[in-house]
Amino acid sequence: MSISSYIKEIGRGANGARSLTQEQAREVMGQVLDGSVSDLEVGAFAIGMRMKGETAEELAGFLAAAHERCLAIPSNQPVVVLPTYNGARRLPNLTPLLALRLAQEGVRVLVHGPLQDPKRVTSAEVFQSLGLPAVRTAQEAERAWARHEPAFMRIDALCPPLSRLLDVRWVIGLRNSGHTIAKMLNPVRGARAVRVTNYTHPEFGQLLAQYAQNEQADMLLMRGTEGEPVADARRVPRMDVSLRGVAREELSCPAQDGALAQLPVLPRDNDAATTAHYIQSVLSGEKPAPAPLERQVELLLAAVAAMQDEALEHSA
Structure with missing residues (x-):
């Protein structure tokens, strides 16, 4: 699978970047954590989010994906x-x-x-x-x-x-x-x-x-x-x-x-x-x-x- 469509949204720079919905954030983080995307995509995603910054909805989605893969x-x-x-x-x-x-x-x-x-x-x-x-x-x-x-x-x-x-x-x-x-x-x-x-x-x-x-x-x-x-x-x-x-x-x-x-x-x-x-x-x-x-x-x-x-x- 690819997360290029998500990278395109978040990687448009400080003024053009668009935030992900909570469900989109959960989906993309799930793919990243599962290792189903390339190292290049992971790096692009990491830098894109670093430049844009997270929203509260994105944090909730990212955390949901992490909790699903975390030891209880x-x-x-x-x-x-x-x-x-x-x-x-x-x-x-x-x-x-x-x-x-x-x-x-x-x-x-x-x-x-x-x-x-x-x-x-x-x-x-x-x-x-x-x-x-x-x-x-x-x-x-x-x-x-x-x-x-x-x-x-x-x-x-x-x-x-x-x-x-x-x-x-x-x-x-x-x-x-x-x-x-x-x-x-x-x-x-x-x-x-x-x-x-x-x-x-x-x-x-x-x-x-x-x-x-x-x-x-x-x-x-x-x-x-x-x-x-x-x-x-x-x-x-x-x-x-x-x-x-x-x-x-x-x-x-x-x-x-x-x-x-x-x-x-x-x-x-x-x-x-x-x-x-x-x-x-x-x-x-x-x-x-x-x-x-x-x-x-x-x-x-x-x-x-x-x-x-x-x-x-x-x-x-």
Whole structure:
């Protein structure tokens, strides 16, 4: 099969490009993920979408195609989903600390992302340094939760076709829509899941909010720390929670204003081993957790509690 007709629509440049319908987006992404189109078409599609940018309808269609090809992770309790696809460049990667703090509070946490990035420190590497190996199956994820540990799953185990699309980046030198899809992926089935989805540019944050509203999604939207779904340890970012697509101001918080009175004590190096040692010292109580990260934990705990309350009201 060919996706040339779709490429023709999206590849007309910034002013002439036309957006796909949700069903068209689902169809084209399905073909891309199934490997039924040529490498040349995949590259053209990736660059065309990069230039045009996605709409909320296209994101919904792309995600539907990815979810159809993704391993389902069953749960009978709410789950916090942390997509970790950027890693650390300058600051320590504290996504594993966020996951472990939530697990300490009794929350089921699913983290997914790549194993390595040649230029960054991935969450997978930090988890490995902490002695927490990646899970490969839904059963292993369940066992991790039973131990009150977060479950980290590599994207090539969770959704192999999407992992292959992410790898196109290393050929063409640009991220593509697969990266956006991965950061919005929700493989949890049988229970609601709060996706912590981060953005860099405010316009993309607005697009994600529109997606959450359209799809009645449970999400915490925030400006990421170097693209990671964890609050910047130095300053509280704006964090907006939506449940079933409805913005919940009482579960959200504004960005911290003004000058910082005090900076947290963070490790000087951001390699996996040093970061893991710092995380262990925080979890043991030897060092305080960064206040912005603790604020994020509070919001996510409140969101999970709100979902549980809604479930009780529905069953009453």
